[in-house]
Amino acid sequence: MISINPYLNFMGNTEEAMNFYQSIFGVEFATFQRFNESPGFERMPKQDQEKIMHASLPMGKHNNLMATDTLESMGQTLTAGNNFYICVNTESEAETDKLFNGLTAGGKIEMPLNKTFWGAYCGMCRDKFGIQWMINFDLKQPVK
Known part of the structure; x- marks a missing residue:
């Protein structure tokens, strides 16, 4: 992360x-x-x-x-x-998938994970406790 x-x-x-x-x-x-x-x-x-x-x-x-x-x-x-999200910037698409899938269990997907026009792999959800999350991987970041 x-x-x-x-x-x-x-x-x-x-x-x-x-x-x-x-x-x-x-x-x-x-x-x-x-x-x-x-x-x-x-x-x-x-x-x-x-x-x-x-x-x-x-x-x-x-x-x-x-x-x-x-x-x-x-x-x-x-x-x-509902006036804020916690935005988690990840290091890979795999990490993005793992975190997003975990947070959506019992929660609600607001924007499914997808590759966006701004160059990210991103999704938004509300977890089962009502907390809003934005999970984001910058597709343009350098590979380590």
């Missing part, structure tokens, strides 16, 4: 929140991507296209504070308790 990172969900104010955190921690964004930078964005409501799909703020040597906007147009809702 490479790292475990908090992944925050906001209701349309991710940009404001992450800029606030950036001003406190004094680091530059590693990633700041809007929904209009993703495939199929033109099918999204105009008001959602400028919202934040993924922001990543480095926090030390191996960790990031990450965030996204929750979109009602995609059937997403935000309530206290």
